[in-house]
Each structure stands twice: as C-alpha cells, then as structure tokens.
Amino acid sequence: MNIFVAKLNFRTTSEQLQAHFETYGEVSSAKVIFDKVTQRSKGFGFVEMPDDNAAQEAIEGLNETEFDGRTIVVKKANPRND
DNA sequence: GTTGAGCGC
Numbered sequence: 001m002n003i004f005v006a007k008l009n010f011r012t013t014s015e016q017l018q019a020h021f022e023t024y025g026e027v028s029s030a031k032v033i034f035d036k037v038t039q040r041s042k043g044f045g046f047v048e049m050p051d052d053n054a055a056q057e058a059i060e061g062l063n064e065t066e067f068d069g070r071t072i073v074v075k076k077a078n079p080r081n082d
Numbered sequence: 083g084t085t086g087a088g089c090g091c
Contacts, residue, residue: 002089002090004088006087006088010085033089033090042090043087043088078090080090
C-alpha cells in the first residue's frame with residue numbers, strides 16, 4: 001500500500017517518517033520528497049507498507065495527527081506512472 | 083536562512 005503524507009515539517013527526514021509509521025506496522029520504504037537543487041523538503045512524502053491492513057490502520061491512525069511539531073495529512077497515494 | 087497545498091526521478 002502506497003501512502004501519501006503531506007504537510008510535513010520542512011526539517012522532517014525520510015528516516016523520521018519511516019520510524020513514525022513503523023509504530024503501526026512494517027514499513028518497506030519511506031521517502032520524503034526533497035528539492036533537487038536546494039535539497040530542502042517539499043513538505044510531503046511517501047510511505048510504502050507491505051501489509052494493507054497495517055497501512056490502512058496507519059492512514060486512519062496518523063492522519064491529521066501531530067508529527068515533528070506539525071499536523072500531517074495521511075492518505076492513499078495516487079498510482080505513479082510506470 | 084522564508085513557506086503550507088499537494089502526489090515521488
């Protein structure tokens with residue numbers, strides 16, 4: 001299950017994002033989108049969880065909750081163009 | 083040494 005996480009703190013990293021979602025289940029991959037030039041966070045990221053059940057629990061459990069001092073938005077990610 | 087809706091190289 002791919003998860004879209006928005007309104008992250010601009011200083012939040014991918015490891016922090018993964019560690020945060022791992023509280024609900026196994027996280028296979030987590031990544032915060034950074035700018036290619038400034039290398040600063042774009043304020044959103046993606047989390048991939050192998051268990052769809054844990055992923056759903058994480059979405060409903062972490063959506064609109066405080067993370068790293070910011071209220072984040074968690075929802076299912078759109079299918080990326082292969 | 084900033085900002086805050088939106089979907090990743």
